[in-house]
Amino acid sequence: MNEINESHDTGSVREFTVSDADAGPYALAEGPDGALWFTLVHRGAVARRGPDDGLVTVHAVGDGPTVITAGPDGALWFTEYRAHRIGRLTPEGDYASFAPRTPGGGPFGITAGPDGAMWFTLSSADRVGRVTVDGEVTEYPAPGAFPSALTTGSDGALWCTLNQGNAVGRLTTDGHGTAYPLPTEGAGPVGIAAGPDGALWFTEIGAGRIGRITVDGAVTEYPLPDPAARPHAVTAGPDGALWFTEWGGGRVGRITVDGDITSYALSRTDCEPHGITAHDGALWCALETGSLARIEVRP
Structure with a gap:
């Protein structure tokens, strides 16, 4: 499939149609091949956007592919929320x-761990799992409810x-968990990313805030200009700042490690931006209405 229709361009934000509105681009990651890979949560597919030609290739996978990331084995790994499985796809398309x-268990989040394995959350079961690149699975209790x-x-x-x-939870590779409660009630944290300052940064979708927690457990919260922004995913950008999606307002936000916040409007307030990642010197986010947005990083 090749659908490269630029639908919006404000100078700093460009959007590219990559699917129909029912497919649901949800999360994305840069692959080991230099391409941009993304999940189509409502189509049961993972797609690849070529780095040079923008060609979109779609691969059928299990039901409800959600969060995706590159693994240590040169493959893409992702959660299949509705199929209750962990998927693996090589750049050549082997699934x-x-x-x-x-x-x-409702697997949702996934990341490459420090031990050479993939780690994932089982949000509906309050557990965290580990899968080796050979497929051996172990599980541990999460340190709190609904790990995301x-x-x-x-x-x-x-x-x-x-x-x-x-709360935000910490889990050692041998399964020891600790929970750090958040100061704001009903914060509903979702996305989390390691920051360039050695701390963890996370979104509070219920409170309209961005949070920061040190590895010692000290929490700082930064209210967004729009309390109804519903920040969802967050990632470290190539500019030393953290970037996040505002699902409730159709924007992409940027926060420096000092707490300065700016935002970039997308083409529609209801475009439903979810996942976000750095790629090719810019920030890219997935819009569930059928597009990928590229946000230029400016000095």
Whole structure:
């Protein structure tokens, strides 16, 4: 499939149609081949956008592919939320999937761990799983309710948002968990990323804030200009700042490590931006209405 229709260009933001509105681009990641890979959550597919020609190639996978990331083995790994499996796709299109030990767990977040394995959350089961590149699965109790996104911290531990526990969790590679409650009630943390300052940065979708937590557990919160922004995903940008999607307002936000916030409007307030990642010197985010947006990083 080749659908490269630029639909919006403000000078700093460009959007490219990559699917119909029902397919649901959800999350994205740069692959080991230099291409941009993204999930189509409502189509049961993972797609690749070529780095040179913009050609979009679609690969069928399991039901409900959600968060995607590059693994240490040269493949793309992703959660299949509705199929309750962990998927693996090579750049050549070879697909495999692995079942967690807990059935019906609702896998959501996934990241490459510090131990050479992939780690994922089982949001509906309050568990965190580990799968080796050969498919061997182990699981541990999450340190709180509804673990969502997760990432590797500068301390060599796994850090996850506990969406229904109103906390951020830390899990060592041997399964020891700690929860750090958030100061704001109903914060509903979702996305989390390791920052350039050694801390973890996360979104509070319920409170309209961006949070920062040190590896010692100290939490700082930064209110967004729009309390109804519903920030969703967050990533470290190539400019030393953190970038995040504002699902409720159709914008992409930027926050420096000092807490200065700016935002960029997308083409529609209802375009539903979800995942975000750095790629090719810019920030890219997935719009569930069928596009990918590229946000230029300016000095």
